[in-house]
Structures are given as C-alpha cells and as structure tokens.
Amino acid sequence: MDQTKRRLYLIQSLLNEDPRTAKFKIPQTQGEQEKMLRALFNTRLAHPITPEFEQIQDAYLTEVLAQKKITTLKDLTPIANNIYLW
Numbered sequence: 001m002d003q004t005k006r007r008l009y010l011i012q013s014l015l016n017e018d019p020r021t022a023k024f025k026i027p028q029t030q031g032e033q034e035k036m037l038r039a040l041f042n043t044r045l046a047h048p049i050t051p052e053f054e055q056i057q058d059a060y061l062t063e064v065l066a067q068k069k070i071t072t073l074k075d076l077t078p079i080a081n082n083i084y085l086w
Contacts, residue, residue: 006060007033013053014040 001009008026011033015021021040027033049057076084 001056001059003060003063004030006056006063007037009056010053010060011037011040014044017044 007030011026014037015024015026024036027036071086073084076086079085
C-alpha cells in the first residue's frame with residue numbers, strides 16, 4: 001500500500017468513527033488531505049483502534065518521518081563552547 005492509499009484509509013476510518021464527521025468529503029489535494037488527517041488525529045477521542053488501523057498508521061507515519069530531514073547535533077556548528085544555533 002502506498003502513502004496515498006494509507007492516507008486515504010486513515011482519513012476515511014477516522015471520519016467513519018464519528019457520526020458528526022462521517023459525511024465530510026475528503027479533499028482532492030495531498031496537502032489538504034494531510035491537513036485533514038492531522039486534524040482528525042488531534043481531535044480523535046481516546047478509544048481502542050483496530051490492529052489494521054494501527055499498522056497502517058505506523059507505516060504512514062514512519063514514511064512521513066523518513067522523508068523529513070532530521071537535524072542532529074553533529075549537523076550543527078557550535079557558535080561558542082557547547083552553544084549551538086539551529
């Protein structure tokens with residue numbers, strides 16, 4: 001399953017959990033879908049999820065993280081003794 005399919009699965013699953021959001025339409029653009037998914041993640045009430053959802057969410061978020069440039073201390077140059085500007 002690619003990222004697009006994962007994102008759409010996650011959005012649809014979260015929309016279907018709540019009758020208030022079940023009729024929301026999924027945006028067409030990737031950026032808008034990502035915003036919607038983030039909003040749904042952040043507003044979801046705490047209750048159990050299915051193992052399938054958890055697996056797909058983990059795969060999706062792992063890929064999102066892999067695409068980001070993570071800055072580590074070795075990437076930075078100190079401006080003074082043990083002081084780094086990032």
